[in-house]
Amino acid sequence: xxxxxxxxxxxxxxxxxxxxxxxxxxxxxxxxxxxxxxxxxxxxxxxxxxxxxxxxxxxxxxxxxxxxxxxxxxxxxxxxxxxxxxxxxxxxxxxxxxxxxxxxxxxxxxxxxxxxxxxxxxxxxxxxxxxxxxxxxxxxxxxxxxxxxxxxxxxxxxxxxxxxxxxxxxxxxxxxxxxxxxxxxxxxxxxxxxxxxxxxxxxxxxxxxxxxxxxxxxxxxxxxxxxxxxxxxxxxxxxxxxxxxxxxxxxxxxxxxxxxxxxxxxxxxxxxxxxxxxxxxxxxxxxxxxxxxxxxxxxxxxxxxxxxxxxxxxxxxxxxxxxxxxxxxxxxxxxxxxxxxxxxxxxxxxxxxxxxxxxxx
Numbered sequence: 001x002x003x004x005x006x007x008x009x010x011x012x013x014x015x016x017x018x019x020x021x022x023x024x025x026x027x028x029x030x031x032x033x034x035x036x037x038x039x040x041x042x043x044x045x046x047x048x049x050x051x052x053x054x055x056x057x058x059x060x061x062x063x064x065x066x067x068x069x070x071x072x073x074x075x076x077x078x079x080x081x082x083x084x085x086x087x088x089x090x091x092x093x094x095x096x097x098x099x100x101x102x103x104x105x106x107x108x109x110x111x112x113x114x115x116x117x118x119x120x121x122x123x124x125x126x127x128x129x130x131x132x133x134x135x136x137x138x139x140x141x142x143x144x145x146x147x148x149x150x151x152x153x154x155x156x157x158x159x160x161x162x163x164x165x166x167x168x169x170x171x172x173x174x175x176x177x178x179x180x181x182x183x184x185x186x187x188x189x190x191x192x193x194x195x196x197x198x199x200x201x202x203x204x205x206x207x208x209x210x211x212x213x214x215x216x217x218x219x220x221x222x223x224x225x226x227x228x229x230x231x232x233x234x235x236x237x238x239x240x241x242x243x244x245x246x247x248x249x250x251x252x253x254x255x256x257x258x259x260x261x262x263x264x265x266x267x268x269x270x271x272x273x274x275x276x277x278x279x280x281x282x283x284x285x286x287x288x289x290x291x292x293x294x295x296x297x298x299x300x301x302x303x304x305x306x307x308x309x310x311x312x313x314x315x316x317x318x319x320x321x322x323x324x325x326x327x328x329x330x331x332x333x334x335x336x337x338x339x340x341x342x343x344x345x346x347x348x349x350x351x352x353x354x355x356x357x358x359x360x361x
Contacts, residue, residue, distance in 0.1 A: 011272040017287030030320035030337025034330035045243040055257035062207020065124040081125045087361040088118035098303040108182040111192040137209040145251040196249035206258045225266035231259025298345040
């Protein structure tokens with residue numbers, strides 16, 4: 001049995017750092033069509049490694065929330081929580097604007113990764129503030145999964161459209177088309193859409209419940225991994241009715257990704273006493289402790305390489321073609337491109353740290 005974690009769990013910081021690093025590799029593939037299959041998002045039903053990255057990050061948000069909000073000397077303030085939520089949301093909108101600048105309000109993308117994290121963080125803060133036990137997080141998780149599943153399976157779009165889990169169809173597509181202001185990324189549906197936000201919150205709530213249990217009683221790594229395995233099995237049992245689907249964020253997807261994340265973290269906790277002083281482990285901890293800054297840096301890099309040269313070609317395409325011309329396979333060139341982008345982003349981080357330019361919201 002392991003002892004309860006301290007207010008700073010370095011294995012969790014490392015896990016966060018690795019997840020953000022993987023997020024960069026997914027986001028900056030030189031050629032998305034040519035990329036290795038495991039690093040590409042599935043178009044609709046199904047999952048690859050890439051589809052686990054964001055839900056696992058939300059799990060980490062939940063695991064971190066009790067540690068961050070209840071650390072010694074911390075004073076809970078709704079004003080501070082709302083300020084952090086607004087800053088995260090606005091940073092997300094600002095980054096989207098830099099990638100695709102526009103003054104047309106119908107073309108501004110108001111949804112996205114940081115925007116969803118902001119909403120999830122707000123709910124996490126409320127749950128942490130309301131009750132110290134695991135009960136509210138578990139009850140709310142079950143309620144949100146049940147409500148979301150019922151709406152997908154039973155509720156059609158207003159006007160007589162049938163319930164559907166096809167792209168842009170059913171109540172999920174209708175909500176995205178009618179309640180998201182500005183640009184909907186996929187025209188008829190949004191990867192960070194209205195309805196899918198409900199089960200996305202569950203990933204974080206599971207993290208809160210697990211961390212609460214660790215704080216109160218401690219959880220051995222074998223038990224932690226066992227909890228993760230149970231969640232994975234529960235999610236897989238739902239797949240005949242609710243296929244694994246990141247875009248809809250089905251209940252099966254929420255459970256499988258949360259469970260897999262806990263299994264990985266359990267393994268990292270078990271190994272941490274052995275690898276804690278390893279330079280690579282320390283490096284991943286540093287990435288995790290500056291995850292927001294690293295994410296912003298890589299997005300700013302994307303904002304640069306999507307610009308067009310005088311020839312009309314994007315910097316992204318020209319630089320990828322230069323790598324592909326070396327004789328590498330298209331998939332290998334695409335992965336090397338992403339690895340270079342990740343290396344550049346990580347190399348900038350220490351320079352920012354030395355100047356105190358680390359984002360803390």
